[in-house]
Amino acid sequence: EAQVTQNPRYLITVTGKKLTVTCSQNMNHEYMSWYRQDPGLGLRQIYYSMNVEVTDKGDVPEGYKVSRKEKRNFPLILESPSPNQTSLYFCASSLSASQPQHFGDGTRLSIL
Amino acid sequence: KQEVTQIPAALSVPEGENLVLNCSFTDSAIYNLQWFRQDPGKGLTSLLLIQSSQREQTSGRLNASLDKSSGRSTLYIAASQPGDSATYLCAVGMDSSYKLIFGSGTRLLVRP
Numbered sequence: 001e002a003q004v005t006q007n008p009r010y011l012i013t014v015t016g017k018k019l020t021v022t023c024s025q026n027m028n029h030e031y032m033s034w035y036r037q038d039p040g041l042g043l044r045q046i047y048y049s050m051n052v053e054v055t056d057k058g059d060v061p062e063g064y065k066v067s068r069k070e071k072r073n074f075p076l077i078l079e080s081p082s083p084n085q086t087s088l089y090f091c092a093s094s095l096s097a098s099q100p101q102h103f104g105d106g107t108r109l110s111i112l
Numbered sequence: 113k114q115e116v117t118q119i120p121a122a123l124s125v126p127e128g129e130n131l132v133l134n135c136s137f138t139d140s141a142i143y144n145l146q147w148f149r150q151d152p153g154k155g156l157t158s159l160l161l162i163q164s165s166q167r168e169q170t171s172g173r174l175n176a177s178l179d180k181s182s183g184r185s186t187l188y189i190a191a192s193q194p195g196d197s198a199t200y201l202c203a204v205g206m207d208s209s210y211k212l213i214f215g216s217g218t219r220l221l222v223r224p
Contacts, residue, residue, distance in 0.1 A: 004155075031210045043156075043201065043214040050210055058211060090155055097208045098144060098163060103155030 002027045006091050006104035013081060014112050021076045021107050023091030031094045032074040034066065036087040049074055081111045114139045116204050118215035125192055126223050133187040133218045135202035140180045143205040147176050147187050150199045150217070192222045
């Protein structure tokens, strides 16, 4: 089954403790992206990648890192999480910018 | 800077009604526009994608139109059903770089 898989789905952690949210797709898609969704602010793009080893900043990249060492995986790294990064995070992928995006089911992060 | 607006924020209609959801954007130099559906606790599902050179796309009971010159897109849902209840989001792609800008969504409730 074609899918985008995020882990974990839920995480409660504390300020400053490094964490990684994994994202994997099995569709051989070139493009992958991370978003955060906040009430009243909608979905905002954090980082995106157009191919292996090619990443670029979205609208809200501060406090996040990403890597794209292989096509199927695009982890989101929070080196020193802060409470303002409490949010619902989505990973998405597509074959190209002209093709529909496929979204994962989301990761709800709470940083205390 | 591109801004994407969706009005109304919420809509409640009786089953069987035809309805229109609106999406407006401030910069007409777009690459494409996508309509998504989001169910509670789930990720986004792509419904329709319209390239900048196209005027409309259809899928089943859904029809999306695009008028770049006026900065507007509409999603038409025919013969609405309770299963159509969800939040509908539009997103504008500005170029082939995979950057997407989302509207804040319209929350639709179809009453049996």
